[in-house]
Amino acid sequence: MDNKVMVFDHPLIQHKIALLRQTGTTSKDFRELVKEVGLLMGFEVTRDLPLEPVEIETPICKTTVNMLSGEDLAIIPILRAGLGFVDGMLELVPNAKVGHVGLYRDPDTHEPVEYYCKLPEDIDKRRIVVVDPMLATGGSAAAAIDLIKQKGGKNICFMCLIAAPEGIEALTKAHPDVDVFIGAKDECLNENAYIVPGLGDAGDRLFGTK
Ligand code: PRP
Ligand code: URA
Numbered sequence: 001m002d003n004k005v006m007v008f009d010h011p012l013i014q015h016k017i018a019l020l021r022q023t024g025t026t027s028k029d030f031r032e033l034v035k036e037v038g039l040l041m042g043f044e045v046t047r048d049l050p051l052e053p054v055e056i057e058t059p060i061c062k063t064t065v066n067m068l069s070g071e072d073l074a075i076i077p078i079l080r081a082g083l084g085f086v087d088g089m090l091e092l093v094p095n096a097k098v099g100h101v102g103l104y105r106d107p108d109t110h111e112p113v114e115y116y117c118k119l120p121e122d123i124d125k126r127r128i129v130v131v132d133p134m135l136a137t138g139g140s141a142a143a144a145i146d147l148i149k150q151k152g153g154k155n156i157c158f159m160c161l162i163a164a165p166e167g168i169e170a171l172t173k174a175h176p177d178v179d180v181f182i183g184a185k186d187e188c189l190n191e192n193a194y195i196v197p198g199l200g201d202a203g204d205r206l207f208g209t210k
Contacts, residue, residue: 013184035088053066075096085131085133099148103115133199133206141171164187167189
């Protein structure tokens with residue numbers, strides 16, 4: 001199966017990501033901007049959510065309209081930085097369930113290390129949006145999706161703010177069935193596997209830990 005890889009070119013998204021990149025952006029502004037970009041990207045990511053016909057009554061007459069069928073979305077942030085996307089996505093789809101996958105990159109090997117996984121019980125029936133601001137080597141996203149698939153997840157897409165070409169290649173190779181939504185595609189990785197130009201360490205910038 002071929003992945004869909006979509007890089008957003010919307011001016012509002014480009015502008016907000018430009019602000020996110022700047023060193024002087026405070027954690028408070030960073031959190032607000034990640035939420036806003038999440039909301040804008042989420043609009044497209046949820047484009048193919050299933051609808052069902054429902055009969056309603058307007059002040060004028062009875063009619064049949066389309067409404068979302070069931071509560072079938074799951075948002076799964078990769079801890080920590082993925083948390084920044086959750087509120088924006090929940091504003092769009094308030095009934096979505098939220099699972100969590102905890103992974104950190106080993107500072108020397110840059111390999112992901114798992115420390116937490118809690119998913120909705122009915123994960124096998126849900127459309128799943130895995131969210132993380134950064135797709136660098138792709139190791140964390142690929143490992144998170146491995147875990148979600150092991151627990152029964154099937155219908156999965158991945159959404160990030162900034163991706164390196166190396167990460168896109170690794171993720172699409174590891175999971176050819178997963179569509180990838182990207183706010184901005186950057187140039188490369190540096191010797192520490194950070195995205196260039198990137199925005200630095202997304203978790204530290206969101207939570208002010210450095
Ligand atoms: C960051 C980021 C991704 C990962 C991307 O998390 O939020 O999860 O790195 O890198 P990769 O594509 O090379 O795997 P980090 O490991 O810094 O953990 P944190 O969010 O807890 O700070
Ligand atoms: N993780 C981050 O937070 N930033 C990068 O550039 C790479 C991995």
